[in-house]
Amino acid sequence: MAAAAARVEYAGRAVYGSEAYDLDRVATALPMPEEEYAPLPTPEELQRERIRERLLEREQARAKEKAKTQVFGIPVLGIIGALAAAVLMISVLMGFVELAAISGEISQVRSSISALEDKNEALRIKYEETFDMAQIEAYAVNILGMTRPEDGGNVYYSVYMSDRAEILAEDETAGFFAQVVGFLKEIPEYFR
Numbered sequence: 001m002a003a004a005a006a007r008v009e010y011a012g013r014a015v016y017g018s019e020a021y022d023l024d025r026v027a028t029a030l031p032m033p034e035e036e037y038a039p040l041p042t043p044e045e046l047q048r049e050r051i052r053e054r055l056l057e058r059e060q061a062r063a064k065e066k067a068k069t070q071v072f073g074i075p076v077l078g079i080i081g082a083l084a085a086a087v088l089m090i091s092v093l094m095g096f097v098e099l100a101a102i103s104g105e106i107s108q109v110r111s112s113i114s115a116l117e118d119k120n121e122a123l124r125i126k127y128e129e130t131f132d133m134a135q136i137e138a139y140a141v142n143i144l145g146m147t148r149p150e151d152g153g154n155v156y157y158s159v160y161m162s163d164r165a166e167i168l169a170e171d172e173t174a175g176f177f178a179q180v181v182g183f184l185k186e187i188p189e190y191f192r
Contacts, residue, residue, distance in 0.1 A: 140146040
């Protein structure tokens with residue numbers, strides 16, 4: 001028991017050099033009565049104490065995990081969800097802006113298409129006017145000097161030159177060779 005008291009006396013500090021253990025002091029220390037000794041715990045109590053310690057450790061681990069997932073009392077998953085929602089809202093907003101820009105371009109293209117259709121119609125009218133039969137008839141009558149035929153379909157022209165006809169005598173004595181040459185000379189006249 002004296003050794004136990006000595007251990008208790010010097011347990012708080014280390015002893016070096018000339019300072020030796022004062023064994024007389026230990027002997028003068030008042031021994032503790034036996035009834036003040038705490039009884040040793042039973043194995044069941046030790047088992048219960050171990051279970052309590054494990055439960056306490058688990059609760060502390062859960063508290064640490066919860067503290068890891070929270071920043072200033074706000075859940076991290078809540079922050080991540082809010083950021084994801086904000087990103088989605090911004091992307092939807094940008095989609096609407098892009099849709100409005102495309103709609104503006106479509107309206108410009110439609111207006112240019114309608115302007116081109118109007119121009120096409122004007123050019124078609126101008127093209128059809130170039131073939132106006134009244135203008136062609138006026139040109140033929142006034143500039144070229146042509147006249148419309150009568151109801152009977154006969155048109156008589158007066159010619160200021162005298163008519164003349166010349167009949168050429170055909171050479172009946174020409175041989176077969178002369179007739180072939182004459183036939184060959186007439187062939188190009190058919191293709192004119």
